[in-house]
């Protein structure tokens with residue numbers, strides 16, 4: 285495994301437990317705070333540096349998190365309000381290159397993530413074990429994803445990209 289790409293490893297779904305739930309809810313609750321700390325005091329040059337050779341810049345990583353988590357939040361709302369709805373995939377590499385991302389400073393996406401994760405955390409924390417078995421259908425992977433899987437995946441996803449930025453800072457002594 286390339287630790288530059290996967291500084292905390294790849295996502296592995298864990299079985300449902302109260303302890304696992306508590307930890308993953310904390311990840312969701314504090315994702316924006318962690319990201320904000322990871323980019324603290326980076327200058328424009330540093331923000332426009334790729335976190336690895338050929339990878340996204342720090343700025344793109346931040347905007348990607350906003351894109352990704354907005355989509356994921358809506359998938360969760362659909363899973364709760366409809367019966368196994370089919371979700372809409374999107375091209376994440378194209379999304380980081382639209383003007384709302386390229387022309388906007390990262391603090392806008394961080395502010396968005398602060399607000400979004402308060403809503404998302406509130407949504408997740410009011411679900412019971414049975415609710416977490418509700419599903420969406422992913423048409424490309426041709427598989428159902430439970431809300432439990434989505435919680436774990438996006439708890440991991442926030443930490444994954446935040447760790448990419450932290451490991452860049454470590455390597456560059458920033």
Ligand code: NI
Nearest residue numbers: 348352441445
């Ligand atoms: Ni990602």
